[in-house]
Amino acid sequence: MSGLIITALVFLVFIVIYQIAKAGEYANILKGEEKVQQQTNKLMAWLMVIVFFLGMWGIYKCHVDMMDKMLPIPASDHGVQYENMLLITVILTGIVFFITHFLLFYFIYRYQATGKRTAFFYPHNNRLEILWTTIPALALVVLVVVGLRNWMIMTEASPENSMKVEIVGKQFNWIIRYPGKDGVFGKTDYTKINDADNILGLDWNDPASKDDIVVQNGEMHLATNVPVHLIIKSRDVIHDVGLPHFRMKMDAVPGIITTMWFTPTISTDKMKEITNDPDFVYEIACDQLCGKGHYSMRGTVIVERSKGDMAAWLAQQQPYYSLVHTDAPAENAAPATDSTATAALSMK
């Protein structure tokens, strides 16, 4: 009801403004259209000048207010390259933005029709056209070179020593798998998927699957300064592994395996100190619309302080096989020693 009243009121306001304005316009004609047009010109030119200065102040204010809400420093090697490239692009485009906007608003003020001015007949000038074809082209060459260099680095094959982790998206959470002691992921088959006891469709006939570790709460553990090679899959629709703190992202597409690699450089604990926030956590955000629960498809990343810590965490995890086959003997009964766990890390 209140909505209706507000709408009615708004329309009433429209009608009132319209009637007053219309009366005003007819009165203006009596005053002389030329003169009124000049007054309006002057008013609009000044309003645009005010808009320009308010806009510039707004940009400054927005920047000041937003900066403390931004992400902390990038937590991966690729992230650092990303930020550098971002800075170069912001500076180059920023220069263009301020020059063109200054000219636009200056011309608006300077060349307003006053009744005395005549426009300068200036239909073309090929030298100018060549000038502003070449300058943007040169600026773009810089950006393309920087961009492609980083793109090559970010998408090249992952280093030999990288840790392989599988992440699988489903409506609406993430499942993470580690290859276990043998360093080999067991085979999977989507027709074997079963939400009760085989969420990834592991093929139990493949011995490599028996020691695979499956993390069901969407918490991915990585180690500081150990490159990670993510194997990305989806069970149902397209999802996307978004890692804002690491400035990385890759789609998870059903039927297709995608990959992405980076090296985490700041542990979760270290980041808690940097951000001065004891609750800090790296998040995995689904970045591709995947259905009604898309907005709640949240995972987390824990970056361990070292390879050793990572190995220790892995050693505590029970293989999925023994979790779902409680009657079968546990595969991973052996106590965790650093040597076995490190082997799991450096598998190839």
Add this chain to the structure above:
Amino acid sequence: MANEATIGNVQEAHLPVEHAHDAHGDHGGHHHHEQHFIQKWIFSLDHKIIARQYLITGIIWAIIGALFSVFFRLQLGFPDTPHPIMETFLGHWAKGGRLTPEFYYALVTMHGTILIFFVLTAGLSGTFSNLLLPLQLGARDMASPFMNMLSYWIFFVSSVIMFISLFVQTGPAAGGWTTYPPLSALREASLGSGVGMDLWLVSMALFVVSQLLAGLNYISTILNMRTKGMKMTRMPLTTWSLLFTSILGVLSFPVLLSGFVLLLFDRHAGTSFYLSEIFIGGKALSHIGGSAILYQHLFWFLGHPEVYIVILPSMGIVSEVLSTHGRKPIFGYLAMVISFIGITTLAFLVWAHHMFVTGMSPFLGSIFVLLTLLIAIPSAIKVFNWLTTIWRGNLKFTVPMMFALGFVSIFISGGLTGIFVGNSALDIHVHDTYFIIAHFHLVMGVAAFMGMFAGVYHWFPKMFGRYMNNTLGYIHFFLTFIGAYLIFWPMHYEGLAGMPRRYYDYSAWKSFAQFNDLNAFISVVAIVVFFAQLMFVFNFFVSIFKGRRVNNLNPWHATTLEWTTPTLVPGHGNWEGDIPEVYRWPYDYKDDGNGNDFIPQNVPLKEGEESH
């Protein structure tokens, strides 16, 4: 309107057009007899009536699409507050004033579909192609008035189907305006992938048909129906922009249609074009071997040219308006045409920049980076030419001029961020975040609307013989211009902080919840801007009947042919008596020797005067 009484018999008025070039002295459009209401106003063959039909249908859709954005902005800005008004409009989708996630996604999807296709494609190029092409070329109507009428009515049927889909039990399509499978292909994946999705596909298929009929007609009109002396190089830039818009549509819409047909097969015929190895709804599907990415290639092969289909007409309108109201020829006419050609060509070669993070070959990605960033060059040429056009002009700040100037500003702001997202390495982090939302809303949403508004205010006298109200127009401009920046500028920061788009609620996220206040601020501004648009709609409809009358055949002192008709609002046939002959280029804003600062295109060259 009294002028409409001069509408001629459609058949006869149209026939002489075919001889317009050789039989210049024909007297078409001269038949004064009444037509039946339905023939005159509804199933009309007159391009000017069809233009008005497109415009008014577009306005109705724009109100619906914008209202949807108000609903989801309420949810985004105030996720914890119930909004009874939403229950009033949406019923069980917002019980107790709380929007369901399913319908939130339906609203987002329909907002995109409606605004991009129904408003900024059909409403924008449909309106101005129909209104301007014959009038600016000196033709009595389109090459095929019947096909033209058909294209509108197929669009109308498509609109009706889309409108019906809003009311089906499982809700309208909810997979985003891009409707990526498998989400859109499988009923089990989402409520919106039920019958709502089928209606969406059928509606869009009809829409494509309508756009193809329209586009082919526009192209044939431009190539064949120019009056004597109207060389291609004497066409106004609006006509040029509409030509390239049509070429883009005709070449890329069929690819989209094929994508949709395959999707329908996957949904109902058991094929596996897009589906492979899927476990959903508790069972493994039998589909194997398809590729979900194939759909994205087919979709974006139109999807990217589509953004140029949306923006090119506005570029043309703005060029025209800046020149006319700046009393100065457009700077670099030829460079403007060449840059249109550049943009049109490149538009077909950049689609995969929407897919940098789909896992496609990095090498292919780098090719698309190169081609994408090349588009910045013709765009930059255009911006500098516009700036030079107003340099040392005699700028008259009429309402259309304000919107044209606003367009230039918004286009620069939105265009520059394209350099960020077109560069694959930078795209990775901001892909599918609010940075993208900010980028494309500015560059193809708000900018296209700015151009459209400039066009509506500028050609309103031609359509209805009256002016729109200026005061409301100025208020509309400042609220829209400032509002657009207040809404979209801060979104760049949200995007750089990684805040994903298409989220129903951010409260549970450690990395994004700090933007709650900002989201509320954006929502409030969005609602204000929404009411500013309603004010425009109000102004539009009231001015049709109550606006100040135009008592001048050429109120803006423009040079192009549409202002040379013997009556301000011409009947069918456009020129009673002879159609005009063209002697000069469209931007002769210079002293004519009689105290005027412009020379219309149909004025013969003076002795010793050189044609441009």
